[in-house]
Amino acid sequence: MTRNLLPVLALLTGTLFLFLGNGLQGLLLPVRGSLEGYSNEVLGLLGTTWASGFVIGCFVAPNVVRRIGHVRAFSGFLALICLNVLLTGLLVDDVAWLILRAITGFCTAGTSMIIESWLNERATPGSRGTIFSFYISITLFGVVGGQLMVPFADVTAPTLFMICGILYSIAALPTTLSKAASPQPLKRAKLDLKGLFRNSPISFVGILLIGIANGAYGTLGAVFATRSGLDKGSVAAMVSITIFAGAIMQLPAGRLSDSLDRRHVLAALSGVAALAGLAVAIIQPAGVYHIVILVAIYGAAANALYPIAVAHANDFASPEDFVKVSGGLLLLYGIGTIIGPSIGGPVMSWAGPHALFFVTALAHLLVTAYAIVRSRQRAPVPKSERDAYTTAPGSTSSLATPESLSLDPRAQKADIPGE
Incomplete structure (x- = not known):
């Protein structure tokens, strides 16, 4: 098993930190928004805008990656996510949050697709099942681990937003510093x-x-x-x-x-x-x-x-x-x-x-x-x-x-x- 995972260990490590950030931000925003007095309609739209951005990203992100390459696209998407989460902590405004959340959803789709294509490229017929299982487990533990960070700091302070930005920054390192060749172009999503x-x-x-x-x-x-x-x-x-x-x-x-x-x-x-x-x-x-x-x-x-x-x-x-x-x-x-x-x-x-x-x-x-x-x-x-x-x-x-x-x-x- 170790032999199967070593070639993709850096990618899986980056995936863990990416989903730690996703889990933390996903819980932090509705909790903070509730304390700020945001309406249920606005808090619901935080999910709607994020999911809308994510679905659109599944269709559009492959074109971005095709134009500028996997590494630069991955770095750009994560930089935008970091910027958005820090701005969310600074601009406590419902309209700003909705816009930033949509951009974050789009960029999350892009980063996820790049990681997944890289893992697929490195997987062999003998290791595919192991890598697939570990990928699902890491996304699960990453999201839950991020959510469980919320009780350990004041949600009305900028600390958790800064920690979230740090997690996303760490997520960028394993992939951007990797010497592995870029995988094949991403497949365009289709919906019949x-x-x-x-x-x-x-x-x-x-x-x-x-x-x-x-x-x-x-x-x-x-x-x-x-x-x-x-x-x-x-x-x-x-x-x-x-x-x-x-x-x-x-x-x-x-x-x-x-x-x-x-x-x-x-x-x-x-x-x-x-x-x-x-x-x-x-x-x-x-x-x-x-x-x-x-x-x-x-x-x-x-x-x-x-x-x-x-x-x-x-x-x-x-x-x-x-x-x-x-x-x-x-x-x-x-x-x-x-x-x-x-x-x-x-x-x-x-x-x-x-x-x-x-x-x-x-x-x-x-x-x-x-x-x-x-x-x-x-x-x-x-x-x-x-x-x-x-x-x-x-x-x-x-x-x-x-x-x-x-x-x-x-x-x-x-x-x-x-x-």
């Missing part, structure tokens, strides 16, 4: 909505709804916790436990979906996520332990849905279409994360912070209902012909780019589309 729907209607509709729910909670979960009276340590614990619970649930949920009709597993897990969300919204627990327990159940179920839906879509696709189908679904998920926060913010302002979970519950109930309907309209693929379940990038921590799919061992048989 009609083709995705024809291939698997439940995956198409389900992933859009899952993106709406995850986008709403991912952006406004910390706002809900802050408005509910939790201290910043409890806020960080609540947000992090959601991610960890989802990560732990990946393996048992995946094995279950390999044995049963994946649509039944989607329906069951979506139902559990909906019930957990409704329990928070209706009971409105005041104690931190009750909130954390319910949110952990919610996270375990909700964060296991995306890779199951992707696996189901690939059950009906030919192996050479793996990257095309999975990449399209990933972009569709990104569109859902744009919609979710823009809905959740106004609902929270209208009905209170706990109403966030009415938004997620509605999305999950729709997934449950449609999965049951589709299971009666189309026979499942025989077990022997199914695509093997694999944890998908971005399923528990943050958005991933289509470039990350090239790392997946299943992509070796795929015809990765170029321009």
